[in-house]
Structures are given as structure tokens and as C-alpha cells.
Amino acid sequence: MTQAGTQTTDGIAGGIAGPLEVDGIDMSRRLPQGVAPEDLVDIYRRMVLVRALDERIWMMNRQGKVPIAASGQGHEAAQMGSLLAAEKDGNCFFFPYYRDLSIKMSGLTPTQVMLSFMGKAGDAYSNARQFPLQGADLAHNIIQLSNVVAASLTQSVGYALGCRMLGDERVTLVYFGDGASSQGETHEAMNFAGVHRLPVVFICENNGYAISVPQRLQMAIGDVAGRAEGYGFPGLVVDGMDLLHSYEATAEAIAHARREGPVLLEMKVERLMPHTTDDDDSRYRPREEVEAAKLRDPVATLGAYLLAEAFLTEEQEEEIKAQARRAVNEATDAADATPPPDAGEMLKHVYAP
Amino acid sequence: MAVKSVIEAVREAMREEMRRDERVFVMGEDVGWRGGVFLATQGFIEEFGEARVIDTPLAEASIMGIALGASFRGLHPIAEVEFADFVWPTVNQLIGEAARVCYGTDGKLNAPMTIRIPYGGGIRGGLYHSQSVEAYFFHTPGLKVVAPATPYDAKGLLKASIRDNNPVVFLEHKKTYRLVRGEVPEDDYVLPIGRAEVKRAGSSITLVSYGLMLHYCLEAAEQLAAEGVAQVEVVDLRTLRPLDTATVLESVKKTGKLLIVHEDNITGGVGSEIAALAADAAFDYLDAPITRLCGPDVPTMPFAQTLEDAYMPNTHKIAEALRTLAAY
Numbered sequence: 249m250t251q252a253g254t255q256t257t258d259g260i261a262g263g264i265a266g267p268l269e270v271d272g273i274d275m276s277r278r279l280p281q282g283v284a285p286e287d288l289v290d291i292y293r294r295m296v297l298v299r300a301l302d303e304r305i306w307m308m309n310r311q312g313k314v315p316i317a318a319s320g321q322g323h324e325a326a327q328m329g330s331l332l333a334a335e336k337d338g339n340c341f342f343f344p345y346y347r348d349l350s351i352k353m354s355g356l357t358p359t360q361v362m363l364s365f366m367g368k369a370g371d372a373y374s375n376a377r378q379f380p381l382q383g384a385d386l387a388h389n390i391i392q393l394s395n396v397v398a399a400s401l402t403q404s405v406g407y408a409l410g411c412r413m414l415g416d417e418r419v420t421l422v423y424f425g426d427g428a429s430s431q432g433e434t435h436e437a438m439n440f441a442g443v444h445r446l447p448v449v450f451i452c453e454n455n456g457y458a459i460s461v462p463q464r465l466q467m468a469i470g471d472v473a474g475r476a477e478g479y480g481f482p483g484l485v486v487d488g489m490d491l492l493h494s495y496e497a498t499a500e501a502i503a504h505a506r507r508e509g510p511v512l513l514e515m516k517v518e519r520l521m522p523h524t525t526d527d528d529d530s531r532y533r534p535r536e537e538v539e540a541a542k543l544r545d546p547v548a549t550l551g552a553y554l555l556a557e558a559f560l561t562e563e564q565e566e567e568i569k570a571q572a573r574r575a576v577n578e579a580t581d582a583a584d585a586t587p588p589p590d591a592g593e594m595l596k597h598v599y600a601p
Numbered sequence: 602m603a604v605k606s607v608i609e610a611v612r613e614a615m616r617e618e619m620r621r622d623e624r625v626f627v628m629g630e631d632v633g634w635r636g637g638v639f640l641a642t643q644g645f646i647e648e649f650g651e652a653r654v655i656d657t658p659l660a661e662a663s664i665m666g667i668a669l670g671a672s673f674r675g676l677h678p679i680a681e682v683e684f685a686d687f688v689w690p691t692v693n694q695l696i697g698e699a700a701r702v703c704y705g706t707d708g709k710l711n712a713p714m715t716i717r718i719p720y721g722g723g724i725r726g727g728l729y730h731s732q733s734v735e736a737y738f739f740h741t742p743g744l745k746v747v748a749p750a751t752p753y754d755a756k757g758l759l760k761a762s763i764r765d766n767n768p769v770v771f772l773e774h775k776k777t778y779r780l781v782r783g784e785v786p787e788d789d790y791v792l793p794i795g796r797a798e799v800k801r802a803g804s805s806i807t808l809v810s811y812g813l814m815l816h817y818c819l820e821a822a823e824q825l826a827a828e829g830v831a832q833v834e835v836v837d838l839r840t841l842r843p844l845d846t847a848t849v850l851e852s853v854k855k856t857g858k859l860l861i862v863h864e865d866n867i868t869g870g871v872g873s874e875i876a877a878l879a880a881d882a883a884f885d886y887l888d889a890p891i892t893r894l895c896g897p898d899v900p901t902m903p904f905a906q907t908l909e910d911a912y913m914p915n916t917h918k919i920a921e922a923l924r925t926l927a928a929y
């Protein structure tokens with residue numbers, strides 16, 4: 249974790265070091281405070297399930313059963329790490345973006361996820377009016393209204409302002425990509441959040457691409473996190489391929505946000521798949537780059553770490569994977585057998601009563 | 602009953618709602634110690650404090666996005682756009698986002714926010730202080746669009762907008778702010794959104810309008826009555842979306858003739874929709890072609906007095922159009 253902004257405070261700075269390497273990623277440090285080995289096994293179970301769903305969804309797109317999907321493969325550690333921190337905090341609200349399958353399925357069953365991707369009745373986010381898992385899941389404190397990148401940033405800041413006005417202690421987490429960081433609304437949102445020191449954690453999942461456009465054409469700087477300085481709050485670069493880094497950075501950021509105001513976390517991640525099921529990344533991305541990224545697979549990395557630390561046996565790991573496969577199969581069958589929404593739904597809910 | 606100006610009515614509506622409901626707050630450029638460039642929020646920061654009267658950075662997209670996000674949390678923000686001409690940076694949040702909240706969440710989430718927009722010309726405002734912007738919002742399902750003409754309507758409808766659970770674009774014609782005065786009750790009253798009003802009863806021609814033009818229409822109608830040419834019925838739309846089609850059609854069916862007047866440019870304007878409505882639903886009752894008298898298709902009225910006059914519909918032009926229609 250590197251400090252990119254200059255406005256540091258004790259809680260938010262931090263460095264972690266240690267000798268053990270798993271697939272090139274340093275994993276050998278004491279567990280962060282408040283995280284037990286069982287937490288990590290549970291997170292690993294969820295990550296394996298998300299990955300299995302993600303892979304199945306992609307496959308079903310090829311079978312013509314899922315119209316569109318954006319894969320979160322490669323982003324799981326960043327998403328799950330931040331999610332774990334928010335869950336442990338217990339009073340957070342989420343504005344994720346379309347790539348955040350791990351965040352959005354946090355409250356859903358695999359069947360609910362499949363219903364959504366297949367555009368079936370009962371989709372928890374919008375009853376299949378929108379792209380998969382887009383709309384709101386208020387039962388789990390999640391809003392993702394729109395496909396328009398960065399539109400949620402000002403909304404999340406407004407949400408945080410509302411929380412402050414109502415006197416609650418909730419912290420708002422908003423997620424976006426490196427491409428979205430270029431939008432004017434990103435600047436406006438961070439500026440306002442800085443002025444009012446609102447409890448917002450801005451989480452940029454930087455995978456180096458916005459569809460095909462590489463970071464060097466997106467911005468003239470190496471780290472989005474450095475921009476935080478211009479808004480008067482800390483910005484941190486986080487290894488988003490590392491669950492523990494992501495967890496710790498987010499946990500500190502949440503505490504800081506509640507106490508002192510916004511934080512920008514830039515989670516450096518890899519996009520292991522094309523932009524969406526509609527994309528062909530071979531037109532713009534060298535194969536060697538993708539292959540190298542796959543060697544840093546965050547799910548495999550966490551699995552290897554858990555085995556190396558003996559938090560998990562090989563049999564248990566196998567069982568976790570088998571369970572995920574079964575859950576995905578059942579979910580697929582259940583969603584497949586569910587009808588799409590009735591056409592009569594189309595005219596409803598244009599206005600609130 | 603006290604006689605008040607439109608701007609006083611607007612101020613009173615907001616002040617009463619802020620006193621009534623803690624969830625209501627105002628945000629915008631210069632709304633704090635300045636009290637708004639038109640003084641709509643004069644005295645507010647003294648009464649309600651900086652937490653509920655927020656002087657925002659000069660950044661319209663975020664004003665709208667932040668108001669929207671606060672409405673997600675259950676607040677009832679009133680976001681002020683300093684002039685309609687500067688609403689364009691907010692269009693992503695307003696048309697792209699706010700209008701789709703309820704629909705896009707299958708009714709789970711809504712956006713109880715009010716967007717106050719001073720609009721319109723005839724004040725030597727040139728291209729960037731005269732714009733009429735209603736057609737863009739009028740076109741957008743999910744938004745409500747209110748455009749009052751009188752102090753009484755402004756107060757009652759603004760209170761209704763603030764209490765509404767949907768995003769309401771509340772259009773205040775700048776020229777009416779101090780020019781138009783009328784009786785406004787001191788007590789709490791709310792007028793229904795979506796209801797037009799017959800502001801002058803008549804039998805021979807239906808004249809549909811809203812905002813500043815409504816007053817010119819009433820003057821023209823009086824002229825024609827005085828001349829003994831026609832008894833014109835003047836319908837004030839008051840709300841543009843949802844449109845009160847019943848009141849318009851009832852009048853057209855009675856008079857058989859229809860003139861629509863607005864300051865906004867003619868093509869694709871509110872008048873086009875009303876003309877289509879009458880053609881669809883009152884064709885058999887029409888005795889004359891449906892007529893529109895609107896701003897011309899230029900990108901806003903220009904600055905020079907001659908050019909602005911050439912743009913603006915006025916009492917004289919409306920009376921002329923009515924005479925033509927009466928003679929048909």
C-alpha cells in the first residue's frame with residue numbers, strides 16, 4: 249500500500265511486509281486485526297462461487313441464454329476485500345458499478361444472480377428491466393442505477409450528505425473504473441465530498457483498460473490515487489490482486505471516512521476477460537499480457553495462501569469447489585425454468601405514488 | 602389576502618415546507634448568504650443554517666447528482682439551477698438518471714427531489730440568460746414538469762412539488778418574478794400537479810398557454826372581447842407533464858378552435874403535442890386548423906431589443922392570431 253496523497257493521517261497510512269510469496273504475491277504477514285482464518289476461508293468460499301458463476305454466465309452467453317455480461321474475473325480480491333471490510337464495519341452503503349459481481353451478489357442466492365443475468369421474472373434489482381444486477385437491492389444497501397459511468401459518484405456523495413443530515417454514521421462506498429475517473433462528474437463528486445468532508449470511500453478498480461483504451465491514453469499520470477491530494481483528502485494505491493491488502497486498506501478507509509472525511513482507494517487489478525461478452529480483446533490486447541495476468545489470478549492466489557498457511561486442507565478446498573459447481577448448476581436450472589416477466593409489467597412504475 | 606409577487610410566493614412555499622419538514626433542504630449556487638441571485642432563498646441561511654441551505658461549488662452536474670443521491674437517502678432536496686441556460690451540465694443526472702429511478706428499480710427506489718429553474722426571456726438576457734428549456738423535460742417520462750404563471754399557482758404547486766415522491770422540474774419564468782403579482786393566502790395550501798385551469802371562460806376559441814405568455818394571452822382575450830370579435834377561453838396548463846389532456850380537450854370540444862401560445866421555439870415544443878392531441882381526440886369538433894404561435898426556430902432570442910422583440914410572442918401578435926382564427 250503506497251501513500252499517494254500528501255494529506256496523511258495516522259490511521260490511514262500503513263505498510264505491511266513479509267517474506268512469503270505465493271505466485272509472486274507477498275502474502276506472508278500476520279492476519280489483519282479482526283480477521284480470523286475462518287473469515288478468509290469463508291471469503292474464499294464466496295470468491296470461488298462468484299468465479300464459478302462468472303464463468304458459467306460467460307458460457308451461457310455463448311449459448312444465447314445471457315444477452316450481456318461484464319466479467320469481474322481478476323477483480324475479485326479487490327471487491328471481496330472491500331466487501332469484507334464493509335461487512336465487518338456493519339454500517340456501509342454501496343454504489344457499485346457493472347463489474348462488481350462480488351459486491352452485488354453479497355445478499356443474493358446464486359439462483360437470484362442467474363435470474364438476473366437471464367432476464368427472468370423476479371430479478372432482485374429491477375425485475376429484468378435493466379442489464380443484469382442493475383437497479384437497486386435496498387435490502388442489502390446497494391444502488392446501481394445506471395450504465396453511465398461515473399454518474400453514481402455524485403449520487404453517492406449526495407447519499408453521504410443525506411446520511412450526515414439525518415445524523416447517521418453510515419459510510420458510503422462507491423466503485424468505478426479507471427476510465428470513469430476521467431469523467432467530469434468524478435471531479436465534481438470528489439470536490440464536493442472534500443469540501444464537506446463527507447464519509448465516502450471512492451474505490452477505483454484500475455484494470456488499465458476502459459474497453460480497449462489503455463491507461464496511457466486515459467490519463468497522463470500513473471496513479472489515479474494521486475488526484476486525491478487536489479481534493480484535500482488521502483489517496484492510496486492498493487494491490488487489488490491481494491485480498492488482505494484490499495481488506496486492510498478499505499477497513500482503514502472506512503474508519504477514516506467516518507472520522508475525518510473521504511478517501512480515494514485505487515485498487516490495481518487485472519481484467520482477465522474481455523470488457524464484456526460483446527468484446528474481442530485480441531484486437532487490442534497482447535495475448536502475453538493476458539496470460540501473464542492470469543498467473544496472478546486473485547482466487548488462485550488466495551487459495552494457495554490458505555493452503556500454505558494450513559487454514560485449509562486440499563480436501564476442503566476440493567469440496568469448496570465442488571459445492572460451488574453444484575450451486576451453479578442448480579441455480580442455472582432454476583433460472584432456466586423461470587419465465588421472463590409478463591409483458592404487462594412494461595408500463596408500471598414510471599412514477600412513484 | 603395579501604398581494605404578492607411570484608418570487609415572494611416561491612420563497613414562501615420553500616420556507617413553509619422547510620419549517621414543516623426537516624427532510625427538505627435547498628442547495629445551489631449563491632443560495633446561502635446571497636439568498637439566491639433572484640433572492641428566492643433570502644433569509645433562509647439565517648433561519649435554517651448552513652446544513653440545510655447549501656452554497657454549492659460552481660458545478661451543476663454535481664448539484665443535480667448530489668441532490669438525487671440525497672433523495673435516495675429519503676431527503677427532499679430542492680436544487681436550484683441558477684439560470685435555465687446552465688441546466689445542460691445537469692441533463693445526465695436529470696434526464697439520464699433521475700427520470701429512470703423508479704422505473705429502473707421496478708418501483709423500489711424513488712427520487713423525491715425538486716429542481717427549480719428560472720427560465721425564459723424578454724429581459725434582454727441574450728442567448729445565455731433567456732432560454733426556454735421545457736421541451737426537453739416535457740419529453741421525458743419519469744419527470745414531472747410544472748410551469749406556473751401566477752403567484753397563487755407558484756406557491757401551491759411548489760409545495761406540491763416538494764412533497765411529491767418524484768423528480769419535479771419546477772420552471773419559474775424570470776420575467777414573472779416581480780412583474781406578476783396576485784393574491785396569495787397566508788395559510789398552507791397545495792395545488793394538484795397535473796391539473797390545468799381555465800383562467801378565463803369563453804365560448805368561441807380555446808387559447809392554451811403557460812408561464813409568462815399566459816398573461817399576454819389573457820390581455821389578448823380581453824381585447825377581443827372588447828372588440829366584440831370573440832369570447833376566448835384561456836387554459837393555463839400549469840403542469841406540462843403529466844399533461845391535463847381532459848381540460849384541454851373539453852375546452853376544444855366546446856369552442857371548436859384552438860390556438861396554442863408559447864415562448865419556447867415551435868418545433869417539437871409543448872404546442873406540437875397539444876396540436877397532435879386535439880387532432881387525435883377532438884378532430885370531429887374542430888372548425889378551423891389548429892394554430893400555434895410560438896418562438897421561432899432560432900437557438901434562443903438574441904440580445905438586441907429589435908431582435909428580442911422579433912422573437913417574443915406578445916399581446917399584439919396573439920390578438921392578431923385570434924382575429925384570424927375568429928374569422929375562419
Ligand SMILES: Cc1ncc(C[n+]2csc(CCOP(=O)(O)OP(=O)(O)O)c2C)c(N)n1
Binds near residue numbers: 424427455457519523
Ligand atoms: C458515460 C459513458 N460513456 C461510455 C460508456 C460506454 N462504456 C461502457 S464501459 C466503458 C469503459 C469503462 O472503463 P472503466 O471505467 O475503466 O471500467 P472497466 O470496464 O475497465 O472496469 C465504456 C466506454 C458508458 N457506459 N458511459
